[in-house]
Amino acid sequence: MHPAAIEAMVVELGRTGNASSLHDAGRAARRVVEESRELLAARLGARPSEVILTAGGTEADNLAVKGIFWARRAERSDRTRVLVSAVEHHAVLDPAAWLAEHEGAEVVLLPVDRSGCVELGALQAELAAHGDRTALLSLMWANNEVGTVQPVHEAVELAHAAGVPVHVDAVQAVGQLEVEFAALGADAMTVSGHKLGGPVGVGALVARRDVPLVPVLHGGGQERGVRSGTVDVASARAFAVAVDHAVTERPAFAARVASLRDELVAGIVRAVPDALPQGAGVAGRGGERLPANAHVVFPGCEGDSLLFLLDSHGVRCSTGSACRAGVPQPSHVLLACGVPAQEARGALRLSLGRTTSRADVERVVGVIAEVVERARAAG
């Protein structure tokens, strides 16, 4: 967590007060919540009334996908199509799949190209053929695994031309890319606290006032009736402080980590010539990628062997694939990008952060050849 966010959180944890109460402690708490909301809105290019606080990105994604689907289908019963890209986070894919299984939704997985970028032509064709029966489009701003930035502005334009509301999962984007909700024009946008130096367990769905939303959580009617539950004052404050820092510091941070990231990828490819960098903006592919993300496939390796060997060299990274009961599965993102399942097993995602230094990059580059050789031998 960002030190300023920790400090803000500790201050608020020491106070009492339910932001929904009328007494003075309640009023004080409410003021903190509303000021936090205003700060979040200011930094995200939204209006305060558009910020719905949630307990994290997953909840915000569920609220957007299910809430918009239910509301739009209530307006027209045959409006059951849900468009999502094939590389969405599971917090979007799984609610969509749930709607298909339990609510009669028809989920359309929009194809992506080799870099993981959604095919706008496919989106256009879908909208042209079935726009009137489409409940929503959900498209992430940037992919969490391979780092590819999606053409969200173009997608919003296409969808709106067909009268289809758009949800954008911006969890990875805030703090790395310039994020302006109003300029984007989307109907709803997910933001999460812990990805940008805030606490775990808090996030927001930024949603235009005119977007139809059926609540997922019912109860006391907080957060304009869409998200019931006593508002977590301390988390809201720390979240806002973290977003404030992440957005303000973004230009310098993005420039610094992008250059370190480029050194990292170049160094890895020098050390392991058959390594395959994934996503946009590498290996001769065009497009934009997240500055703090590097994703490389090492053919012939098991991701968990790489992980283990790097960990023993003090390098912490992730295999870039989802686990099912602890067992690594080939990533749905890589498979959608057309990476063969066997190759996808050797995927490694290296994320850079505020504290990442050139020495860290040099350490990875220094050990990667030996690590890959050993992992290959282990099969």
Next chain:
Amino acid sequence: MRVLAALSGGVDSAVAAARAVDAGHDVVGVHMALSRSRAEFRTGSRGCCSIEDAGDARRAADVLGIPYYVWDLSERFEETVVADFLSEYQAGRTPNPCVRCNEHIKFEALMDKALALGFDAVCTGHYAQVRIAADGTRSLHRSADLAKDQSYVLAVMGRERLARSMFPLGDVRTKDEVRGEAATRGLSVSAKPDSYDICFVADGDTRGFLRDRLGERPGPVVDVEGRVVGEHQGAYGFTVGQRKGLGLARPADDGRPRYVVDVSAATNTVVVGPAELLTVRAVHGQDAVWLADDGLDGRPFDCHAQLRAHGAPVPAIVTRTGGPGVRVEVPAGVRGVAAGQSVVLYDEDRVLGQATITGTDR
């Protein structure tokens, strides 16, 4: 040493790993995922492969402060242990899947990968002891707690693998000692029940599992004179020595209980007969694995033979019959020996070697 501790999610492997940490080793915990569909294998109290068990293993690793990984060995497990289990039953034999798992998974797939990644040894919660002689040779011995001894299912690993194995629970006197130690160490699995049955047979119903996987194959149950005395739904569901569940309509002529004395896969026939036909005086074994040098000169040698898991050892005279073959004479006779089981040879508590039983002489 760099030690890989196999963590099943049970109390034994957790305490074994803890002891390896105490001994000053650099320990990493690994849980093996053996089922391709993880909810399929039994859950909770009786298993070793469920999601709950993986969670318990992770929790134990966290308490011990060691790294934790899950390795997916489910494909190998299906190809070796489960496939062998099915084909052995299909061939009229009675396999021991724990022996095959130790042979192909724990002390092969897991160990090979561990060694390739730079580990020096694999540590498990098995009850057995490894002793190192003055000249550095290692021998495998029964555990101090004979009731929990697992040397029978470990003998198959052979000498090279033994040199890379670590069984920190070998000197434990009772299981309660392990549970007490787990509780003292703050391991939440201290009161978890033991697992007994076959981990991939979800409800403990082996015959039902075989029927699901192999299909029903009705055939005759005959007596030793060849007279049909009943019908079965698949000869693979029967084991030599079995008395219950034969479903015979007519009692034997002499009114005495009847047992399965032979299972013929070729003719899909189950043969039943009186108890005395179960007594065998010699056993043939194949695929012998030796942990000691006894009998290398070709001369028969005396030892004790154990012919099934938890069976009592009986005095035996063993002859190596060339290559991986072995003949084990049991002068006093022994009952209920099924092909497919292991015969493990002991000198007192030391394991000499083992072979898979292929046939018997009465």
